[in-house]
Amino acid sequence: MALQPVAKLPFEGLIADARSHKLGKWHSKLSERALEQYAEIGWPGPKTESWKYTSLNKIASGTFSLAREYSAIVPEDMIMPLTCPRLVLVNGVLNKELSNLEQLIGNLSITSLVDIEDHQKTFFDDLFKSEESKGDLPLTYLNTAILSDAVMLEITEGSKCELPLHIISIGSGNGITFAPRLIVNVGIGAKVDFIESHVGCSDSVYFSNSVTQLYLGDNSEVGHYKLQNDSRDSSHISLTRAVIDDGASYDNFTMSVGAKLSRNEVRAHLKGSGVECCINGAYLGAADQHIDNTTFIEHQAEGSSSREVFKGVLDDTARGVFQGKILVHPEAQKTDGYQMNRAMLLSDKAEIDSKPELEIYADDVRCSHGATVGELEDELIFYLCARGIDRESARRMLIGAYISDAIDEVKNIDIRSSIQSVAENWLKQNLYEK
Amino acid sequence: MSLLSIRDLHATVGGNEILKGINLEIGPGEIHAVMGPNGSGKSTLSYVLAGREGYEVTRGTIAFKGKDLIDLAADERANEGVFLAFQYPVEVPGVVGMTFLREAYNAKLRYLGKQEIDAMEFLKFVRSRAKTLNMSDDMLKRAVNVGFSGGEKKRNEILQMAVLEPDLAILDETDSGLDIDALKLVSDGVNELRSENRSMLIITHYQRLLNYIQPDHVHVLAHGKIQRSGGKELALELEAKGYAEFSEEAA
Ligand SMILES: Nc1ncnc2c1ncn2[C@@H]1O[C@H](COP(=O)(O)OP(=O)(O)OP(=O)(O)O)[C@@H](O)[C@H]1O
Ligand SMILES: [Mg+2]
Numbered sequence: 001m002a003l004q005p006v007a008k009l010p011f012e013g014l015i016a017d018a019r020s021h022k023l024g025k026w027h028s029k030l031s032e033r034a035l036e037q038y039a040e041i042g043w044p045g046p047k048t049e050s051w052k053y054t055s056l057n058k059i060a061s062g063t064f065s066l067a068r069e070y071s072a073i074v075p076e077d078m079i080m081p082l083t084c085p086r087l088v089l090v091n092g093v094l095n096k097e098l099s100n101l102e103q104l105i106g107n108l109s110i111t112s113l114v115d116i117e118d119h120q121k122t123f124f125d126d127l128f129k130s131e132e133s134k135g136d137l138p139l140t141y142l143n144t145a146i147l148s149d150a151v152m153l154e155i156t157e158g159s160k161c162e163l164p165l166h167i168i169s170i171g172s173g174n175g176i177t178f179a180p181r182l183i184v185n186v187g188i189g190a191k192v193d194f195i196e197s198h199v200g201c202s203d204s205v206y207f208s209n210s211v212t213q214l215y216l217g218d219n220s221e222v223g224h225y226k227l228q229n230d231s232r233d234s235s236h237i238s239l240t241r242a243v244i245d246d247g248a249s250y251d252n253f254t255m256s257v258g259a260k261l262s263r264n265e266v267r268a269h270l271k272g273s274g275v276e277c278c279i280n281g282a283y284l285g286a287a288d289q290h291i292d293n294t295t296f297i298e299h300q301a302e303g304s305s306s307r308e309v310f311k312g313v314l315d316d317t318a319r320g321v322f323q324g325k326i327l328v329h330p331e332a333q334k335t336d337g338y339q340m341n342r343a344m345l346l347s348d349k350a351e352i353d354s355k356p357e358l359e360i361y362a363d364d365v366r367c368s369h370g371a372t373v374g375e376l377e378d379e380l381i382f383y384l385c386a387r388g389i390d391r392e393s394a395r396r397m398l399i400g401a402y403i404s405d406a407i408d409e410v411k412n413i414d415i416r417s418s419i420q421s422v423a424e425n426w427l428k429q430n431l432y433e434k
Numbered sequence: 435m436s437l438l439s440i441r442d443l444h445a446t447v448g449g450n451e452i453l454k455g456i457n458l459e460i461g462p463g464e465i466h467a468v469m470g471p472n473g474s475g476k477s478t479l480s481y482v483l484a485g486r487e488g489y490e491v492t493r494g495t496i497a498f499k500g501k502d503l504i505d506l507a508a509d510e511r512a513n514e515g516v517f518l519a520f521q522y523p524v525e526v527p528g529v530v531g532m533t534f535l536r537e538a539y540n541a542k543l544r545y546l547g548k549q550e551i552d553a554m555e556f557l558k559f560v561r562s563r564a565k566t567l568n569m570s571d572d573m574l575k576r577a578v579n580v581g582f583s584g585g586e587k588k589r590n591e592i593l594q595m596a597v598l599e600p601d602l603a604i605l606d607e608t609d610s611g612l613d614i615d616a617l618k619l620v621s622d623g624v625n626e627l628r629s630e631n632r633s634m635l636i637i638t639h640y641q642r643l644l645n646y647i648q649p650d651h652v653h654v655l656a657h658g659k660i661q662r663s664g665g666k667e668l669a670l671e672l673e674a675k676g677y678a679e680f681s682e683e684a685a
Contacts, residue, residue: 378487380524380526383520383523383526385485385508386512386520387509387512387537387594388542390541394509397529398528400528401526402527404528405528
């Protein structure tokens with residue numbers, strides 16, 4: 001019997017390259033370990049349960065090289081429209097010239113891996129290790145293995161950041177891959193809002209494999225808002241993982257409008273009790289876009305609440321995926337969980353796959369979930385037209401209202417209206433009847 | 435000259451001919467009532483006039499202020515001054531009442547080549563209209579018709595009419611579902627809007643409404659045609675005798 005050639009792992013060839021690249025010896029060890037774990041789990045395929053609706057074949061079979069350019073022009077019209085301090089990553093590496101952090105007050109410190117000596121990296125080491133124990137996340141290991149930088153934000157205990165921080169991750173170049181990595185460490189009782197805008201320079205085609213890890217100390221308050229507006233032919237795979245302690249509140253919202261293939265995966269581990277956690281989002285898809293939102297909320301302790309509202313609009317042959325799992329441990333009595341996922345299909349060929357999953361091991365809990373799929377009813381459009389509003393404006397108003405309902409979940413009012421304007425822009429540019 | 439002139443109007447819905455030769459002339463300032471059995475085509479007529487898609491005119495003409503209406507889209511007809519108060523007003527989730535009214539009002543201004551209205555000024559205008567209809571500010575802040583009671587929805591239709599000030603108002607069973615007080619309120623609202631230039635086509639099943647809003651003409655629509663026309667006494671006669679004389683066999 002002929003031996004089958006051993007299938008090479010996607011991106012394996014780039015990993016060795018990455019080691020000699022930017023971060024030196026320290027990263028080599030880390031990268032080796034990550035590669036081992038990545039190899040053990042393997043690339044997610046059609047049989048991998050959590051990836052059954054989203055195929056990564058196109059990424060796996062593509063030819064990518066590591067990004068080597070770390071400067072670009074910020075595509076201002078793509079990012080979230082906000083005036084606040086910004087931190088800019090180009091192809092995953094912090095670019096200080098493009099960032100303006102002067103306005104940030106002393107209660108927030110920013111450390112880039114590129115800037116520090118190997119012996120100072122032990123703290124990062126521990127963080128990465130703790131990440132690795134989390135299991136089935138091959139793309140996170142890949143991120144670690146090909147890292148070019150990592151940025152850590154630390155908000156000191158008790159400090160309240162008045163201005164939000166805007167983190168802009170820019171993809172620039174063709175056929176490249178990069179691995180943005182953010183670590184956010186929020187001290188006890190601290191308060192901060194930050195935004196991630198993922199965008200691309202015009203015509204860039206890339207694969208961004210992004211990981212954001214958060215640690216929320218007791219009673220901290222964090223707003224974490226993300227805009228995925230990557231270049232239309234690119235791929236965006238991201239994982240956000242938040243570990244949340246007693247009494248903390250976490251407000252997460254993702255607006256997805258860009259990329260050809262995207263996955264926004266959010267995993268929230270409610271370690272403490274009395275946690276308030278919101279994982280919300282909205283998505284607008286047209287042409288052949290594929291937009292995946294996958295969430296996992298783990299209630300580990302008593303008396304926490306979680307809320308999830310996702311709403312999407314899909315036109316043409318766009319495809320949406322929503323997977324939402326809520327796991328309630330036996331200790332997590334008095335858990336309050338709510339999940340709602342709605343999609344509006346504007347074309348016969350648009351599609352949504354939806355998979356809610358509740359796994360509850362405590363008996364005194366309140367958990368509910370629901371999903372709806374609908375279309376824009378002619379009767380509704382006619383009602384607006386009969387009042388003098390033209391058909392196109394009527395559609396825009398109705399779809400806008402539909403999506404706003406999810407955007408209204410965003411707790412920070414300024415950011416809410418920024419996201420609103422992103423949605424309105426999208427509707428202006430993409431919504432015309434075929 | 436008539437404000438609205440309908441000649442030999444035939445229309446199909448889903449391939450079925452529902453209107454089979456309607457003739458109707460409405461002069462400026464006139465109030466016409468249309469009565470008729472269920473399923474006779476009254477709402478169909480209202481949709482055809484308002485320009486709903488799927489309601490296809492196969493023969494005949496509709497002239498409004500001398501213009502051919504058939505070629506105009508629904509929004510253009512509305513901006514020309516045709517208003518339809520729906521038999522079943524639609525709930526519009528997420529669109530706030532006040533915003534909806536302003537959009538509609540400004541659409542008309544733009545259509546007429548005029549400046550859009552100042553938001554504060556408009557608010558005052560709407561409030562004064564809402565007051566007459568006993569509609570609270572709260573209702574204007576809510577999404578249009580969402581969670582409104584049947585009667586509230588009907589009142590909201592009349593408010594929209596009062597704000598948009600059409601030349602022709604078609605009221606499709608605005609009275610059904612209203613309690614006695616609301617019927618009075620809505621009728622007062624409608625009467626207040628009566629003017630020499632504003633005509634109305636009132637579709638109703640009940641003679642009671644016509645006590646409040648006195649029509650100049652009453653028509654009986656059955657089997658897709660106007661079978662009989664007369665003065666307001668015709669409504670009383672129908673109340674007493676029903677529609678037996680207009681049954682398929684009689685026709
Ligand atoms: N989409 C459709 N396809 C086929 N037939 C239709 C369609 N819509 C309406 N009809 C038919 O057209 C006829 C007229 O309906 P219409 O709603 O105009 O009646 P109406 O006079 O307003 O009745 P009511 O007094 O009950 O309100 C009915 O027989 C109805 O079933
Ligand atoms: Mg009817």
